[in-house]
Amino acid sequence: MAGAGRGCQKIRGSQIRDVLDTKHSVLFDCDGVIWNGEKAVAGATEVVSLLKKQGKNVFFVTNNCTRPRENYVQKFSRLGFTDVAQEEIFSSAYCSAVYLRDVAKVQGKVFVIGGHGVYKELREAGVPFVEGEADDPGMTIVDCPLDSDIKAVLVGYDDKLTFLKLAKACCYLQNDDCLFLATDPDPWHPLREGRVTPGSGSLTAALETATGRKATVIGKPSCFMFECIASQFGVDPTNSLMVGDRLETDILFGANCGMDTMLTLTGVSTLEEAQAYKDDQAPEKKIYVPDYVVDTIADFLPVIEDNE
Ligand SMILES: [Mg+2]
Secondary structure, eight states, X not given: OXXXXXXXXEOOTXXXXXXXXXXXXXXXXXXXXXXXXXXXXXXXXXXXXXXXXXXXXXXXXXXXXXXXXXXXXXXXXXXXXXXXXXXXXXXXXXXXXXIIIIISOXXXXXXXXXXXXXXXXXXXXXXXXXXXXXXXXXXXXXXXXXXXXXXXXXXXXXXXXXXXXXXXXXXXXXXXXXXXXXXXXXXXEEOGXXXXXXXXXXXXXXXXXXXSOOOEEOSTTSTHHHHHHHHHHOOOGGGEEEEESOIIIIXXXXXXXXXXXXXXXTSSOOHHHHHHHHHOSOGGGGGGOOSEEESOGGGGHHHHHHXX
């Protein structure tokens, strides 16, 4: 659907069936769409199973880089999704590893600001990297050793970030041949009881300011995650649907990749926010308008059950 004509159309019943009938693949964001934290969205397990039974490709695309995909498989199964395979999960940590191995073909080591999820995926992809080393506490950026074999800096969510790690990344990025990558652009994440934590995007911004460089972003809304799916499964964006709860990442991602988009109201963004983008006079805001809106993906259930 052309950007200017996106409808923000609230749909139900047979309208949902009409949309799904034209799609071979459905991509779901995870948090706010199929689960909220440690609780599956009611009906989501059945929706995923039934779509798969009907022969649709189902994929999960998440900017969360804190877990490796095998931990996602465990989470899916813990929450009652019994038929989700690791190959169907595309996280920003996994896709960053694929990018470094297959696209950048980095010859040397990657300096990582990140955690377990990123380390595990890099290790599995065979990409050499340097973890946030346990530096001697007395050491500073003036006297710490630097690794002359670092050819890329990858920034993800890191709750053990130190000033020294940030300073080392700045030093490596002074070399223009050193790649600068970010797992995802997420500015912050909600925690329990109104607390928040800064996301990968804010750590990346610190380095962008310090170095005057711009990071290549792997996660949504960049298209690389879709390119990963397309190259492994031969998926065509024109018969794929992106379902997400955040207009500025999920819906923009779908639009950037040429997919139809659906906002579900079980997460971050509201129908009013989507409508405000639609009503905005500025043409560049139209890209945040979803084609379709549903209250929850459980609204798929009556129509896909009928099709059985
Ligand atoms: Mg989400």
